[in-house]
Amino acid sequence: MTGRIPSHFIDELIDRANIAEVIGSRIELKRSGKEFKACCPFHGEKTPSFYVQPAKQFYHCFGCGANGNVVGFLMEHDHLSFVEAIEELAGKMGITVPREDSGMPERPKPSASLYERMELCVAHYQTSLAADERAKGYLDARGISPKMIERFGIGYAVEGYDSLDQLIAPNPTIREDLVKTGMLIRGDRGTYPRFRDRIMVPIRDRRGRCIGFGGRILDQGEPKYLNSPETEIFHKSHELFGLHEARQHSRKLDSLVVVEGYMDVVALHQYGITNVVATLGTATTEDHLRILFKQVSSIIFCFDGDRAGRDAAWKALNNTLPLLEDGRDVRFLFLPDGEDPDSFVRDVGMLGFMDTLDSAASLDRFFIEQLSAEVGTGSIASRARIANNAKPLVEKLPTGVYRTLLESKLAELVGLSTSKPNQRRTPRPAPAAPKPLGRVSYLIASLLKHPAQSAQLSALPESIQGAALFNALLAAMQSMDLPDRQSALANFIGSDDFAMLQKIEERGQSHMIDEEEAALKASEEAYKRIMAEFNKQQFPADMLRKSTKDLSESERAALRKRYQTQ
Numbered sequence: 001m002t003g004r005i006p007s008h009f010i011d012e013l014i015d016r017a018n019i020a021e022v023i024g025s026r027i028e029l030k031r032s033g034k035e036f037k038a039c040c041p042f043h044g045e046k047t048p049s050f051y052v053q054p055a056k057q058f059y060h061c062f063g064c065g066a067n068g069n070v071v072g073f074l075m076e077h078d079h080l081s082f083v084e085a086i087e088e089l090a091g092k093m094g095i096t097v098p099r100e101d102s103g104m105p106e107r108p109k110p111s112a113s114l115y116e117r118m119e120l121c122v123a124h125y126q127t128s129l130a131a132d133e134r135a136k137g138y139l140d141a142r143g144i145s146p147k148m149i150e151r152f153g154i155g156y157a158v159e160g161y162d163s164l165d166q167l168i169a170p171n172p173t174i175r176e177d178l179v180k181t182g183m184l185i186r187g188d189r190g191t192y193p194r195f196r197d198r199i200m201v202p203i204r205d206r207r208g209r210c211i212g213f214g215g216r217i218l219d220q221g222e223p224k225y226l227n228s229p230e231t232e233i234f235h236k237s238h239e240l241f242g243l244h245e246a247r248q249h250s251r252k253l254d255s256l257v258v259v260e261g262y263m264d265v266v267a268l269h270q271y272g273i274t275n276v277v278a279t280l281g282t283a284t285t286e287d288h289l290r291i292l293f294k295q296v297s298s299i300i301f302c303f304d305g306d307r308a309g310r311d312a313a314w315k316a317l318n319n320t321l322p323l324l325e326d327g328r329d330v331r332f333l334f335l336p337d338g339e340d341p342d343s344f345v346r347d348v349g350m351l352g353f354m355d356t357l358d359s360a361a362s363l364d365r366f367f368i369e370q371l372s373a374e375v376g377t378g379s380i381a382s383r384a385r386i387a388n389n390a391k392p393l394v395e396k397l398p399t400g401v402y403r404t405l406l407e408s409k410l411a412e413l414v415g416l417s418t419s420k421p422n423q424r425r426t427p428r429p430a431p432a433a434p435k436p437l438g439r440v441s442y443l444i445a446s447l448l449k450h451p452a453q454s455a456q457l458s459a460l461p462e463s464i465q466g467a468a469l470f471n472a473l474l475a476a477m478q479s480m481d482l483p484d485r486q487s488a489l490a491n492f493i494g495s496d497d498f499a500m501l502q503k504i505e506e507r508g509q510s511h512m513i514d515e516e517e518a519a520l521k522a523s524e525e526a527y528k529r530i531m532a533e534f535n536k537q538q539f540p541a542d543m544l545r546k547s548t549k550d551l552s553e554s555e556r557a558a559l560r561k562r563y564q565t566q
Helices: 007-016 018-024 070-078 082-092 110-130 133-141 148-153 173-180 243-249 263-268 285-295 307-323 342-358 363-375 380-396 401-413 439-449 453-457 465-479 485-490 496-507 516-538 541-545 555-563
Strands: 031-034 035-038 052-053 058-061 153-157 183-187 190-193 198-204 211-219 225-227 255-259 276-278 298-303 329-334
Touching: 007 070, 007 082, 007 148, 018 035, 018 070, 031 453, 052 285, 052 485, 070 082, 082 298, 110 133, 110 153, 110 173, 110 198, 110 211, 133 198, 148 263, 153 285, 173 183, 173 190, 173 401, 183 298, 198 263, 243 276, 255 263, 255 285, 263 342, 285 298, 285 307, 285 342, 298 307, 298 342, 307 329, 307 363, 307 380, 329 363, 363 380, 363 401, 380 401, 439 453, 439 465, 439 485, 439 496, 453 465, 453 516
Parallel strands: 255 276, 255 298, 298 329
Antiparallel strands: 031 035, 035 052, 052 058, 153 198, 183 190, 198 211, 211 225
């Protein structure tokens, strides 16, 4: 469905969700009072700094700063888009996601039964593989281990036109679903299986659902590789084989290697290289790249070193340019002639392959080498052709530092100057001086750095600006046997006060004293000055002009307190 998800539904869904249950199904949580804590799934750590607060429907990591609600966690942890995260959460809760009318024609949502039928096929092909010595012998000869067979759910489609009949027998409606998913082909004499006598590799979407298959023929024959056709649930230009498996193996991907075949992905996994995906025999599209850049900021394209491989790389580069924002890195690796990732990793092993990845050419290097190879750089005319050929490509790049640097590099290559005469540079404004830290803010920052101070300090009058936040933090620490920063801050997760505490702590870094005793003395002095200023404001000028004998007892007591705190 194409309409917008109503905002009130999203709010209600988040309120109804059990954030601890959702996060606990993905990482191990341990109860800590009213909260739960765990080692953060978004950065490596040995001491838990990741807190979940069910009452506030919020999570926060004190180590890396990751925070948000249950939808944000699903997006970050499962690498889902916002809509996918909403659908995932609603599906687990048995709720249908409503849509508002957008005026656009609706695309029918695939029936859940289609995904169920595909899983039936996965199990059926796995059973067939277990019973067929020839198919098992083929995989063994290819060096594919039982562990990889299990990880990717590899199976075998037997020869014969009735190989799927046993799936259909219990329920005739299954036949129509198998036709819709491309597993059966409808002919003049009925239906027959698309895949016969082939090793079957399930193709899964980002949520782990089987949406198609890749079939590799065992003996000689054409086509050697056969993929599922375009269906309601499978769109080649939008899917990347191995992305689900890569995310299952590593929660935080730094980079992804893009290869051309799914057997290359399987082989690389077997050698310990799991951050790899394949484009299922199609050219790399902008949709593929958008999916990739949602996962990582660094991509390495791995192609055969022949002419076809370089042509495929050039197409990938062209599709990459509009998406190459600052901070994104794209490189190109060309394997030796006659090698593909499958054969190459078996020759050089994991470390050898990783070393080769490190030598991959940067996009700008491949870009310039390819342009130079086409026309050469020996004459003014050839350099002019490079400039003309490069111009429409560079214009595809988003405006930014990368584009500016590439233009400078091209200008240097063809002998053009990028400077403009008589161009005056506008001087940059001087950075604003940091805002000074007030005394109450200093107390808060010092308390966060040295929580043991909480035993020596007292609450401030609530009418003092910032006192309410200081008092709340002080009370949180004084309620603990052994006060600590993280546990105290956990009381504020999900509130505006939490952001303010973080801001004060950050601003106070340069003002803090490391030595604990000296820090306490500084805090006590700040506290006295705050109270002295406060007491001054409590005395009207006419009272201060009175002689002591004219003061009431309460005024005398207030005056004594004032001078005791100065």
